[in-house]
Amino acid sequence: MVYFLELKLSYFCYNINFKTMSIFNTFNPSSTQSGASISGEAEKVKCLIVGSGPAGYTAAIYAARANISPVMYEGLQPGGQLTTTTEVENFPGYPQGITGPEMMEDLKKQAQRFSTDVRFGIATSVDLSKRPFKVVIDDNKLIEAQSLIIATGATAKYLGLDSEEKFKGSGVSACATCDGFFYKGQDVAVVGGGDTACEEALYLAGLCKKVYLIVRKNFLRASKVMQDRVMNAPNVEVLFEHVTHEIVGDMSGVNGVIVKKNNGETRTLAITGFFVAIGHQPNTDIFKNFIELDEVGYIKTIGKSSKTNIEGVFACGDVQDSTYRQAITAAGSGCMAAIDAERFLGEFGEV
Ligand code: NDP
Numbered sequence: 001m002v003y004f005l006e007l008k009l010s011y012f013c014y015n016i017n018f019k020t021m022s023i024f025n026t027f028n029p030s031s032t033q034s035g036a037s038i039s040g041e042a043e044k045v046k047c048l049i050v051g052s053g054p055a056g057y058t059a060a061i062y063a064a065r066a067n068i069s070p071v072m073y074e075g076l077q078p079g080g081q082l083t084t085t086t087e088v089e090n091f092p093g094y095p096q097g098i099t100g101p102e103m104m105e106d107l108k109k110q111a112q113r114f115s116t117d118v119r120f121g122i123a124t125s126v127d128l129s130k131r132p133f134k135v136v137i138d139d140n141k142l143i144e145a146q147s148l149i150i151a152t153g154a155t156a157k158y159l160g161l162d163s164e165e166k167f168k169g170s171g172v173s174a175c176a177t178c179d180g181f182f183y184k185g186q187d188v189a190v191v192g193g194g195d196t197a198c199e200e201a202l203y204l205a206g207l208c209k210k211v212y213l214i215v216r217k218n219f220l221r222a223s224k225v226m227q228d229r230v231m232n233a234p235n236v237e238v239l240f241e242h243v244t245h246e247i248v249g250d251m252s253g254v255n256g257v258i259v260k261k262n263n264g265e266t267r268t269l270a271i272t273g274f275f276v277a278i279g280h281q282p283n284t285d286i287f288k289n290f291i292e293l294d295e296v297g298y299i300k301t302i303g304k305s306s307k308t309n310i311e312g313v314f315a316c317g318d319v320q321d322s323t324y325r326q327a328i329t330a331a332g333s334g335c336m337a338a339i340d341a342e343r344f345l346g347e348f349g350e351v
Contacts, residue, residue, distance in 0.1 A: 038142045045071045046350060047341050048135060048145035049116075050123045051283070053080025054327045055317025056151035057107035058334030059341075063149070064114035066342040068351060070149075072111070073121040073137055075283075079104030080153050081318070082327055089181060091327050103327075123152075128290035128310050146350050147312045147341040150291075150299065151334060152283040154318040154325070158276050159191065163247040167274070171254025172247060174276045176200035177326065180207050188273035189214055189257050191244055197277035198226040204275065205233045212269050213238045214259055247274050282319050291315075298322050306337035314340050 047063050049056050049072040056072060063070035077083060082100035089097040098106075112118055121141070127134040132144035156174035158164055164172050173179040176190070180203055188208050190201045193215040201213045213230060218240045220227045230236055241262040248256045254274055260266045282298045284291070292300045292309040299308055299315040306314040316337035317330035345351050 038136060038140055040141070042134070042142040042144045043071075044132065044144045045069065045146070046345060047071070047147045047149065047338075048133070048143055049073070049149045049151060050135065051075045051080070051150065051152035051317070051319070052078050052104070052108070052118075053082065053151060053153050053317055053330060054104075054107060055153070055319075055330040055334035055337070056080070056149070057104070057111045058331040059149045059151060059316055059338040060111035060116040060118070060334075061107075061114060062335050062338030063341060064111060064116045066338065066351070068147070068338075068342055068345055069115075069117075070111075070338075071117045071119065071143070073119050073123060075152060076122055077153075078120070079108070081156070087182070088178065088327065090177070123286060126286055126290065128287070128313055131312055133313065146348075147345055148314070149306075149334075149337045149341055150284075150287060150308075150313065150315045150319055151317045151330075151337070152319050153330075154280040154282040154298075154322075156276065157279045157281060159244055159278070161244065161246065164244075164274075164276070167247055167249055167254050170252075171249055171272060172274045172276065175325075176203045176275050176277075179273070180204050180275075183208050183273035185209055186272045187270060188212070188275060189269055189271045190275040190277055192277035192279070193217060193220045193222065194277070194279065195222045195226050196279065198222040198230045200275050200277045201236050202226075202229055202233060204273075205236050208273075209235065211236045212271065214242050214244055214257075215240050216243050217241065244274075280318070280322070280325070282322075284319060294322075296322060306333060306340045312341075312344055314344075 047068040047070045049059050049070050052074040060070050060072050083104055087097045088100050088103055121137040123135050124139045125136045132146055133148045135143045184207045187210040188204055189212040190197050191214040201211050204211045242259045245258040245260045256268050256270050257274055258268050284297050299320040301315055301320045306316050308315050314337040316333035318325050
């Protein structure tokens with residue numbers, strides 16, 4: 001078990017460097033921009049799933065049961081964003097709740113039960129100009145896929161403070177819907193001035209005694225209706241022109257945040273929960289030369305399907321959803337992607 005964890009950790013660290021080196025690679029069939037060469041013959045697969053998390057694993061379960069032999073590369077953070085949360089209480093079917101990592105382990109086991117080939121690895125470059133789609137894994141292995149499901153998720157942006165990192169999972173969160181309940185009746189703070197921050201502040205206002213909204217400018221960037229709701233919520237105090245200096249706490253978690261006004265004044269707010277809501281970054285860099293993205297970088301899907309602008313390439317989960325971003329909606333869209341992929345392959349007699 002210890003060996004396994006170490007292996008996973010070293011793989012993870014190795015790939016962070018790897019990824020930063022190669023994330024902007026343009027595709028070259030025999031070598032990569034970082035100088036590494038692609039070894040061996042291309043492996044041919046019917047259905048390649050890139051990225052894990054609820055979307056990827058659900059796509060894998062459905063694809064495997066539809067007999068399209070999915071191969072999944074789990075990506076930089078096997079299990080996705082939920083592996084960084086503690087309790088998940090809003091996923092149907094778990095009346096007592098479940099931890100994020102446990103739930104992801106269960107989803108993975110379920111995908112493997114139907115023979116999904118789940119592998120460690122990161123897609124480092126792609127050529128989606130024609131089928132079979134070429135996907136390079138870890139800069140050194142070439143896959144040729146008849147269909148591709150992108151489930152690479154989105155990454156919540158954080159402020160980058162050491163204290164924020166220290167208290168992640170014990171007072172610092174990037175998801176009020178996931179973690180707000182644990183702060184019922186308590187005082188909390190939200191940082192950000194966009195629609196997400198306002199939404200999170202209002203959601204928390206319904207649960208918590210007091211919510212501070214820390215906004216770095218002297219205005220909210222959120223839509224007018226959200227601004228009005230926030231400004232009229234009796235237990236939300238908006239602190240304009242404030243930045244977060246440090247999150248403070250002890251072994252039991254967060255107990256305050258030091259904020260600094262633009263005139264240099266500092267103040268400590270006594271809070272137990274600190275919610276970061278300064279935006280998400282969809283993980284779409286390697287696809288951007290081929291797949292149509294919106295202005296923020298989310299993959300555009302067509303109508304009510306998981307189809308992208310390229311036939312045979314499907315997207316599911318947070319990588320294509322800037323609105324709901326929930327485990328259950330990601331899982332639902334993973335199911336859609338697998339069904340779309342199966343039907344697509346069926347049209348070519350490739351099932
Ligand atoms: P946005 O990019 O709209 O807003 C990010 C906010 O965080 C801004 O106020 C920004 O400040 C602030 N911020 C960024 N970096 C920092 C930092 N380092 N320190 C302090 N503050 C920081 O992101 P959202 O996630 O709010 O929204 C993304 C998109 O999704 C938007 O188009 C939004 O309208 C949409 N959305 C729609 C919803 C709905 O319709 N119900 C719900 C949620 C989102 P500054 O203004 O100074 O740059």
